[in-house]
Amino acid sequence: xxxxxxxxxxxxxxxxxxxxxxxxxxxxxxxxxxxxxxxxxxxxxxxxxxxxxxxxxxxxxxxxxxxxxxxxxxxxxxxxxxxxxxxxxxxxxxxxxxxxxxxxxxxxxxxxxxxxxxxxxxxxxxxxxxxxxxxxxxxxxxxxxxxxxxxxxxxxxxxxxxxxxxxxxxxxxxxxxxxxxxxxxxxxxxxxxxxxxxxxxxxxxxxxxxxxxxxxxxx
Numbered sequence: 001x002x003x004x005x006x007x008x009x010x011x012x013x014x015x016x017x018x019x020x021x022x023x024x025x026x027x028x029x030x031x032x033x034x035x036x037x038x039x040x041x042x043x044x045x046x047x048x049x050x051x052x053x054x055x056x057x058x059x060x061x062x063x064x065x066x067x068x069x070x071x072x073x074x075x076x077x078x079x080x081x082x083x084x085x086x087x088x089x090x091x092x093x094x095x096x097x098x099x100x101x102x103x104x105x106x107x108x109x110x111x112x113x114x115x116x117x118x119x120x121x122x123x124x125x126x127x128x129x130x131x132x133x134x135x136x137x138x139x140x141x142x143x144x145x146x147x148x149x150x151x152x153x154x155x156x157x158x159x160x161x162x163x164x165x166x167x168x169x170x171x172x173x174x175x176x177x178x179x180x181x182x183x184x185x186x187x188x189x190x191x192x193x194x195x196x197x198x199x200x201x202x203x204x205x206x207x208x209x210x211x212x213x214x215x216x217x218x219x
Contacts, residue, residue, distance in 0.1 A: 001182070001186040002023075003084070003096075003097045003098060003099060003100045004098070004100075004179060004182060005100055006127070006128040006131050007128075008023065008182070009179065010126070011023065012181075012182050012185070013181075014196065015194040015196065015203075016185055016190070016193070016194060017191050017192060017193040018203055018204075018208075021204075021205045021207075022205070028205050029204070030204050035120070039121075042060065042120050042153065043104060045057055045060050046063070046104070046118050047079040047080070047104070047105075049071075050071055050077065050105060051077055051079055062156070063156070066156065070105065070116065073109070075108050075112075075113075075114075076107065076108045077105065077106070078103075078106040078107075079104065079105055079106075081103040081105075082102055083100060083101050083102070083103065083132065083135035083136075083138075083139060084097035084099070084100040085097060085098060085100070085135060085138050086098050089138050089172075091138055091139050099179075101128075101131065101135060103115050103117070104116055104118050105118075106136065108140060111142060111143060111144045112143065112147070113136050113140060113143045113145070113146045113147070114147045114148075114149060115147075115148055115149070116149040116150075117149070117150055117151065118153060119150055119152050119154075120153055122154070123150075123152045123154075123157060123159075125150065125159060127175065129149070129150060129161070130171045131171060132148065133146040133148055133163045133171060134168060134171040134172065137165055137168055144164065145162060145163070145164055145165070146162070147161070148161045148163065193208050193209070193210055199211055199212060200212030
């Protein structure tokens with residue numbers, strides 16, 4: 001089994017077959033899309049503003065009041081922080097890790113830390129930053145409190161949560177059964193298709209019987 005990330009778990013649960021073809025066998029490549037390219041530009045602009053004070057480009061200046069709050073935070077600011085842990089929840093090498101993730105912004109201030117993620121899509125809360133809080137506790141033994149922050153740029157809203165070190169079990173208990181299903185899929189080589197509204201027009205796995213593109217090609 002390859003190192004898993006939160007996005008891997010999410011993609012696997014959405015459709016194991018698509019996950020297999022795009023992430024495991026890699027015989028299907030998801031085509032680039034404008035939303036992904038925009039997200040990359042936004043993340044770069046936010047990083048440059050918060051860390052280096054570079055002005056936000058046109059089309060993004062409306063987010064400055066939210067980002068100013070990050071600039072004002074005390075502590076060491078780290079952008080694109082790579083986390084990688086082993087099965088004992090200890091820091092390890094990226095390539096040989098059990099789990100890994102990339103935090104948009106990490107701020108370390110003594111016993112407190114903040115981990116933030118810039119979101120350009122629709123507001124949808126997930127357990128992603130709870131996992132990143134777990135990574136933070138693993139990497140920084142002195143940290144006792146992690147504040148997580150989803151920054152919804154499109155809606156100009158921020159969702160915060162606070163996790164204490166003694167609550168670490170609440171992060172891993174819900175995740176471990178989900179990870180076990182992914183491990184079982186690798187072990188048994190079982191990747192069933194799961195239908196959704198995305199099958200008809202958006203899925204690149206045209207070999208799947210539920211794919212609408214295949215129907216049009218066969219017509």
